[in-house]
Amino acid sequence: MSEDESATDDAFRALAEPRRRAILRLVASDELAAGEIAAAFDVTRTAISQHLTVLREAGLVNERRAGTRRLYRARPEGLAGLREFLDEMWSDALDVGRRLVEADRATVEPGREPDVA
């Protein structure tokens, strides 16, 4: 339970960085080497290497070694936590049942105190 949560936590933190999202898009369909990925950005290879480490530890990319090269590819399963959160938010926010209960409450009490404690 707490393992999944921390995994989702890592994924969210990893995706907060725009450059890491860009990297992820880059390796979404193609498997690329660290150097090739670094060549697509204006920062040092060091920075990209660190980003790749973060992405790997967050379960968002796979690493495969071939000679001196390390090939990376996106790992869609790593986004499961994200999707779960999104779906939960959507269903909770748009659920018709809840909206009706709410409207009912507003009818009984003219709209002053939601009183949710």
Add this chain to the structure above:
Amino acid sequence: MSEDESATDDAFRALAEPRRRAILRLVASDELAAGEIAAAFDVTRTAISQHLTVLREAGLVNERRAGTRRLYRARPEGLAGLREFLDEMWSDALDVGRRLVEADRATVEPGREPDVA
């Protein structure tokens, strides 16, 4: 175009914080006052107020004033950028068409330079 991107950027950064995700879940179905939200956590009301500001500026919550109280509710449309990114990743990573193109390229060119710039 760049407006949407920065909006998505703000959303991702806002959701990177676990407490903000918790707040968002809290106001997903119910409209709550700032104080009620703060009561659900162990940090100061100040901290919660700042979190709510971040969420509001990221377009993830709506603010409605009623007397001295400020009522917050999740704004599902704010998650559009997230959903878009997720869907893009999923389709790109699992798209069979791309996989075939990739295999074809591997046949023509023995696998040295993906050339992504």
Add this chain to the structure above:
DNA sequence: TTGCTTTGTCAGTTGACGCTAACGTTAGTC
């Protein structure tokens, strides 16, 4: 072995972020 390539790792700096405490503001009440 020597040398070149590809990549990760290790200090160290800088900027951003989350938190608290004190203060300011707005709305309602006596």
Add this chain to the structure above:
DNA sequence: GACTAACGTTAGCGTCAACTGACAAAGCAA
């Protein structure tokens, strides 16, 4: 007006994260 309740805002502090530059490791070729 005076007082209280509900919030937001500011200043300051500690911590984390992204970046650079220098160095180390691992694979391969001459």
